Amino acid sequence: MHADLSRFRLKLDFMTLARFMPMHLLLDADGCALSFGPTLAQVLQGDAKLGARFEDLFEVRSPGGAVTIHEVLDRAGHRFRIVPRNGLVSGLRGHGQRLPGDGRILLNVTFIDLIGAIRSLSLSDADFSASELVREVLFLAEANASVTNELRALNLRLEGARVAAEEEAMTDPLTGLRNRRAVDLVLDRLCKARADFGLMHMDLDYFKAVNDTLGHAAGDFVLENVGRILREQLRAEDCAARIGGDEFVMVVAGRSDSATMMRIANRIIALIQEPMMFEGQPVRVSASIGIVRSLNCKDPVPAQMIAAADRALYAAKHAGRGRAVLQD
Amino acid sequence: MDALLLRSLQNYVLDTFGSAKWQEVCCLADQPSRTYEPMLRYAPGLADRVGDIAARVLGRPVEAIWEDVGTYLVTNPDREGVRRLLRFGGVSFSDFLHSLEELPARAKLALPSLEAPEVILDEVGPDRFELRCRSHIRGIQRVLIGVVTAMADDYGALCLIETGAEDCITIAVLDTRHAMAKAFDLARPEG
Structure with missing residues (x-):
């Protein structure tokens, strides 16, 4: 060579x-x-x-x-x-x-x-x-570490924002209770799992009169109070939602014996019936509640259970308001 | 690149002038979340727009604000990372100046999507340099001035840094050992 x-x-x-x-x-x-x-x-x-x-x-x-x-x-x-x-x-x-x-x-x-x-x-x-290439390797290692750190921090911030947005999408802003969307999801999950639960459908009595005579601010005040009462009377694993103007749905998870259901409903009605002071004036409303239990439905589906609770609520209204009716 | 500058501006204003001023800037800039994410993309030119708003809110020329952002990036002890990455450029201040041309390519190794500005360094005489930087962001030239000034200090070099014609930065190194260089370990201590 x-x-x-x-x-x-x-x-x-x-x-x-x-x-x-x-x-x-x-x-x-x-x-x-x-x-x-x-x-x-x-x-x-x-x-x-x-x-x-x-x-x-x-x-x-x-x-x-x-x-x-x-x-x-x-x-x-x-x-x-x-x-x-x-x-x-x-x-x-x-x-x-x-x-x-x-x-x-x-x-x-x-x-x-x-x-x-x-x-x-x-x-x-x-x-x-x-x-x-010592400096190049060290530069890359450190630059890479900072980029990874920034991405991790960004992920955490985005996850926080996502959780907050999801929470907001499930919440009724006036009362802080869950909304229709949230309660539909909960019912769907419980029905699919064939879980034991009680469903209450509640409507306020004399609420329209408060709105008409004292104005919407008084009406909102009543709704906020009802929200507080429901939050206090139910446990974290239960679900209380406002699904319309003065309509509420409560899901009591994990138990459904008639006596307990009636006791919870009557306690809620009694608290709602207590006069609420709005700008120095007592405001009085009441509530009617219809109750159904998952174990009474052969094949529990959310729509049917809500319809049954609605019928029980109608019966409560018909029987003179301010009371709970459990449909078995 | 807009995202990185926006985040730097945010950190600088928050640390130097407080959250009330930054809130005012974000309000005028229609940024209700009050935070710019360094890893997201923003509309090209947004950094300059927010820089101009910050200048109005703080009552200082926008050029001075971007220069301060550059200095802040290097000298702020919480963000030692930037200073360290720049010190990998070389053992001496003139090594460092020469490494600025390689910096965009190096940065792209770590962050391929980065639209790093083009940096051109000309050695026009003994210890005399001309630095140019091409970017769609106006403020970046001033950030670079702030960075170079702070790095001269870091290396212990005494130099005269001025803006020349056509937005070119002229650097005259008067004394490379004017002061003790700040300590620099090749590997960051563990932990």
Whole structure:
């Protein structure tokens, strides 16, 4: 190939070698150290002694089974992975070869965990050759970490906004109770699960008179009060919703015996019947409630249950208002 | 890029002038959520529009505000990340100046969708540089002035930074070792 290979042969002094390869290790033909690059010397610290044997400095991880540098070179060709025995860095990757002539061996290695090594050995720019991509790798690692952090923060903020929007879409703004959409979802879920629950349909009595005589502000005041009463009388796992002007639906989850249902309904009616003070004036309304229970429906579907509760409510109104009727 | 500038402006105004002023800016800018997300896209030119509004609200020239945003990005201890990313540009201040040309390409490695401005540095004489920056955002040139000024300080270099003709920034480095450079470890301490 080349007429005279020796013409292309370079002679390098140790200083130049150290500058271009701060992580090199030069061994004699027996595998004993002749020179260490300055950065590799920082890795090996006290172990970096001239004459030290390769296998005393490093444990070979790849190629498997190799111990001495000759075994490494013979088995791996030119690429190997080693760990310094002093345990200061996690691993080094490198290549090496026998130099022509007296059989000296030149190895050059690099850090597998660059950032970890810089951190644990407090390395600086001067410890790397200018052609190495150290700053680029560190730049990318940190830029990438900030982008990931920003995205994580953005995700959290968007999730918060989504939850708030969903909550808003399910809430009746005047009373703070759930709305029609929310109660439909709850009923649908409970019916599909064939759960045991009670459904109450409530309509205020004499509410139109309050609106007509005292104005809408008084009407809103009554509705807000009813909302507060329902929230206080029901548990967190229940659901109270305003589904129309003065129409409410309550879902009592997990129990439905008649006595409990009637007790809850009567307590709510009694509280609503207490006079509410609006601008120094007592306002009086009442409420009628129709109740159905899921265990009385052979095949509970939301629409049928609401229709049945509506019939019970009609019966309550018909029986003279201010009372609850349970339809079995 | 508008998003990053808007978020920087937001942090700067919030930290320096307080939430009432920022609220006023957002109100005039029709931004009821009062926050600009650095990872979302905004209409091109929005950063300049909000910058102009901030100038009106704060009663200062918009150029001064963008320069301050640049300085704030580098010097604010809570946002050490920006300063560190810039310090990866080189060992000396002139290394750093030369690295500015590579910065858009580097930034794109981390954030491929970023429409980074084009930065051109000419070495016009010994220790004399001309820096140009091409972007659809007017304010970015001023942000760059603020960043370069703060980084000169970080490297301990004394220099004269001025706007020359055609929006070109002229930088004369008078003394590269005017003061001690601020400490910089290649790897950020763990934790």
